[in-house]
Structure formats: C-alpha cells, structure tokens
Amino acid sequence: MIEFDNSLITHVEEMDKQHLRLVALLNNTYEPLKIGYPELESHRKVHEIFRREVKNLAPYVERGDLKAFREALSYSWGWLYNHIAKTDKKYGIYAKERGLI
Template sequence: MALIQWEEKYSVNVIELDKEHKRLLEMLNELHSAMKLGKSRELVEKLVNEAVDYCDKHLDHEEDLMKRCNYSGLSEHLKQHEIFRQKVTGFKLSLKKNNYTLSVGLISFFKDWFINHICTEDKKYSTNINNCKYS
C-alpha cells in the first residue's frame, strides 16, 4: 500500500507542475516501499538520491515559472524552498555517512512537506501562473 495516494486536493491546477508533483509522490512511495520491505541500503540510498535530485529540478522549474509570471509571493516561497533544500541535503549527507535510520526521518519530512507545502503554499501561485503567458 502506498504511503500517500494522489488526490485532487493536491492539485495546484498547473498541469506541468501537477505532473511533477505526482512523480514526486511516486518516488516517495517507492522509497517508502523499499524501506518497508527491507531492501538493500544501496537501493534505498539510490532512491533517496534520485528523489532529492528530482526535487531540486522541480523546485528550479517552479521557481522559474513564478519568476516569469511575477508572482508576488516569490520571495517568501524561495525562502521555504531554501529551507527544504538545506534539510534534504542534510539527510542526504547523513545517509552517505551510513546513517541508514535517517531515511525514516526523510520519508516523514517528505510526506509532511508534500502535504503541507503543496496544499497551502503552492496553491497560492496557481491563479497567477495560469493567468500568465510564460511560454
């Protein structure tokens, strides 16, 4: 069973960003499943690295759209993304140092971030980006 199932309440109503959010959710569920099934440390580390790398690309994309659309909440949103990046970088470094148990904390952090950040902060840019001709 998946840790989190996609629900419409997670939609930010920006098709390309919803697609990326869905992929992030899939990656989180893959990581959770691997840990729950006791998969190898190498696989868990690989999944963590892939999820962190994908998150970074996603955040860059989201930030670029907000900049191009002159989103008024950009400054605060960037601060939140920076806090997220610092936190996951710390998890990634700790995992490299063989602190396997931190992966559980990472899953919890990702889950909370996914639900809370997307459902509150990301939804704030929805109208702005959809009304913007950014392409």
C-alpha cells in the same frame, strides 16, 4: 534550486532515479515564478529551507543511519505534499486570477 549532487545519492538505483526526477520537477517550478507574484521571496525561502534541511540530514543518511533516513523521507514527502497543497496552490490561484495561466 536544489542541486542533485553526491550528498543526495542513496545508492539505491530506483530511489535515486525518483529523487533525481523529483529534484528536476521542483527546480523547473522556479522559472514560472517570475510573474510578479507578491510572495515570491518567501516562496524561495521555503525552498531554501527545504534544501538546507535535506543537506543537513544527507551525511547521516549516507552513513546508513536508519532513523535519519526515515526522518529525511518523512520530512521530504510531508514538505512536498504541504508545499504543493498550500504554497504552490496559492501561486496557481494568483496566476489564474490574473489570466497568466
């Protein structure tokens, strides 16, 4: 799970609200993962890698590094899209095939 702390605050109110909502949505996906999904551990590792990458970029973004900000934004949106379209979709197919959703 991702902890939305000061390292993720951009001080752009609307952006921070959206990021807070995104983090909450991502964190809420953790609970349904307890259905015997065989790739659960690798799924969790993917989330951990994402969290680590964002935390690594956070200090640069906080200092106003525009390149780091663009990189963080690009990485986050790319990760989110690919994660939903590939990783989460596989989870959904697994759950649906077993009548769990």
